[in-house]
Amino acid sequence: MATLITIFSILITLGAYLISRKAATRYSTPLTSPVFLSTLLVIFILLVLKIPYKDYVPASEIMTYLLGPATVALAVPLYRQRKVIAANMVPALVGLIAGTVSTIVSAVLLVKLMKLSNQILISLTIKSITIPVASEVAKIIHGDSFLVAAFVMVTGMCGAMLGPWLMNSLKILDPFSRGLAIGTIAHGIGTAEAAREGELQGAVSGAAMGLAAIITSIAVPFILPSIL
Secondary structure, X not given: OHHHHHHHHHHHHHHHHHHHHHHHHHOOOHHHOHHHHHHHHHHHHHHHOOOOHHHHHHHHHHHHHOHHHHHHHOHHHHHHOHHHHXXXXXXXXXXXXXXXXXXXXXXXHHHHHHOOOHHHHHHHOOOOOOXXXXXXXXXXXXXXXXXXXXXXXXXXXXXXXXXXXXXXXXXXXXXXXXXXXXXXXXXXXXXXXXXXXXXXXXXXXXXXXXXXXXXXXXXXXXXXXXXX
């Protein structure tokens, strides 16, 4: 029975994503972003069918495991676009560092403005790096692992939903710039959205995601003590 539920849960997730892709193609709005819409669909179906989350967990673990090969596969477009990336390396690094610093500073200012706890501040500073790296950094800076996971997921989802829409509104249409921006602030979830736009966007976003994680994991442990 458990195996059948796991298979069914995987099919639900895949079906929700395919439906979301079609909806995003036909109605291009932030609310039809596949990551956001498919999440809502899966939650709705699980609630209607009264499938508890603990029964869905084995399916999610299988799909999460497959993220490993999917992430490695990002090296393919990165290799294909290596000449373009190398030609724009200097401005890209400047933009990447500026974007990474901005995500940390904005998190600190937001927490200070809202007078939230130091635990939230600590956890929020690493919201823009991918969960595997954020989880390890959280141990170093003594952040709450559950808060970190939640902030990272929400940041990635918001970046995937609103990032392309905001750049379209601001007439930022250059593929390189779009990929760099999304990868810097919205890690893997944003990179998946960038890859939907085109190979160059996906390649640049993947590279930005990795470099932003490195910069953040080095900078945050040194910056936090002075902030706190």
